[in-house]
Amino acid sequence: MASKSRRSFLSNLGVAASAAGASLAVGSAEAHAQTAADGHWQAMRHPQDDWFDQLPGKHRFFFDTTTPDRLEDAIQFTGNYYSANTGVYGLQNGDLAVVVCMRHRSAPFAFNDAMWGKYGDTLAKRAQFVDPKTKEAPAVNYFAPKAPGAPARARGLANLMALGVQFAICNLSTHAIAGLIADAHGGTADEKYKEITANLIEHARLVPAGIVAVNRAQERGYSITGG
Numbered sequence: 001m002a003s004k005s006r007r008s009f010l011s012n013l014g015v016a017a018s019a020a021g022a023s024l025a026v027g028s029a030e031a032h033a034q035t036a037a038d039g040h041w042q043a044m045r046h047p048q049d050d051w052f053d054q055l056p057g058k059h060r061f062f063f064d065t066t067t068p069d070r071l072e073d074a075i076q077f078t079g080n081y082y083s084a085n086t087g088v089y090g091l092q093n094g095d096l097a098v099v100v101c102m103r104h105r106s107a108p109f110a111f112n113d114a115m116w117g118k119y120g121d122t123l124a125k126r127a128q129f130v131d132p133k134t135k136e137a138p139a140v141n142y143f144a145p146k147a148p149g150a151p152a153r154a155r156g157l158a159n160l161m162a163l164g165v166q167f168a169i170c171n172l173s174t175h176a177i178a179g180l181i182a183d184a185h186g187g188t189a190d191e192k193y194k195e196i197t198a199n200l201i202e203h204a205r206l207v208p209a210g211i212v213a214v215n216r217a218q219e220r221g222y223s224i225t226g227g
Contacts, residue, residue: 043219048208052220055166057097059085062217064210064226066104068129071143074100074226075160082163093164099217100160101226103170103210105129108177109157110169113140115199122184126177144201161202168217169200170210 052060061081063074078098085091102110108123116123117139124130124137131138144157157167178193185192197206207213218224 046216049216049220051205052099052217052222055097055099056094058091058095060097060217060220060222061099062214062222062224062226063098063100064214064224065100065102065106066210066226067106068109068127068142070226071100071102071106071109075143075157077225078160078163078165096164097222098160098163098165099168099213099222100165101168101170101207101210101213101217103173103213107170107173107210109141109143110167110174110200110204111141111196112144112199112201115196116141119181119185119196122181123177126180141201157201165203167201167204168207168210168213169204170213171206172209174206 061078063078065071065074078100081098082093082096085096086093105127108127108129111123120137120139129138129142130136131142141157144161174197175189175193178196179189181187181192181196182189200206214224
């Protein structure tokens with residue numbers, strides 16, 4: 001009888017322990033869920049990136065380009081973006097904050113006609129690009145020259161500038177281009193860097209690296225497209 005009572009007591013104790021364990025497990029899961037729900041990740045902010053927030057606009061868009069073809073697409077689609085927002089939504093150009101990033105092989109087109117006239121051979125080689133008509137290195141910036149008929153499509157960079165588009169230029173690529181120009185034309189890389197950065201297209205700014213700008217733009221609420 002005593003043995004039976006003892007077995008009953010141990011059995012009841014085991015049930016109680018199991019119930020307590022289950023209760024603790026549920027409580028732990030609930031606490032973990034609560035912590036996860038309360039935890040809100042926030043990207044670190046850096047003053048170098050504050051310019052993203054200084055652009056006026058109710059909608060934010062960032063076009064990332066790495067090749068001449070991608071830049072050509074970005075020019076066309078940026079124009080479409082403005083046209084549709086104006087025609088369908090009744091928005092003004094100032095309602096849209098748009099940045100086109102030029103990095104890697106699209107970076108050479110961040111420089112004006114003067115630089116292409118002087119260093120077009122090196123810039124074209126870096127971009128792996130030739131004028132489709134002449135099959136030679138352009139003597140002007142193919143996507144934003146003043147010369148009539150030079151843009152690849154009806155829209156060029158000058159058109160985007162008129163809309164208020166800003167351009168983010170990869171500084172790492174710019175340093176690489178300066179080095180290539182120095183090797184091909186003489187002088188030092190530092191001298192050429194100062195020269196070409198003094199001759200950026202309008203509305204352009206250097207960013208530490210194009211790929212970093214892609215990341216920071218997204219963290220600042222910009223939609224990203226490109227390649």
